[in-house]
Every structure is written in structure tokens, then in C-alpha cells.
Amino acid sequence: MAAASFTCSPTDNPCAQCGEPIERPIWSEHGGDRMSFVWSCGGCGYQFTTIAIFRMPHPEQRRAAA
């Protein structure tokens, strides 16, 4: 399993309103160090957004260790 950088798209997220698992987000947007996902529940029609924040090492922090 290759560890690619931005492929951790979430799946089976439970609906924030009724708890029904949603197979995949209907929309996603990558911006800077985070990704936004929009979910639409097939059970109750509720839509909500989740945000995933990636912690990427900064070159300046790496340099400080030397």
C-alpha cells in the first residue's frame, strides 16, 4: 500500500443528523493544508461539511534540528 500524499478521502461517514453511513462525499475541495468534504445523506437529505487537516513538516522546522 503506497502512502500517497492526498488520497485519504474518507468513506462511510455517519450522517450528522440521523447516523446513516454515507458511502462517500459528494464534493471535495483541497485548499492549502486541508481538504473539505461535503456529505449528502441519502436517508434524510441532510448535508454537512467535514474538514481534514494535514500536518505537513515545514522546511524551517526540519532545519532547526541540525
Ligand SMILES: [Zn+2]
Ligand atoms: Zn441522515
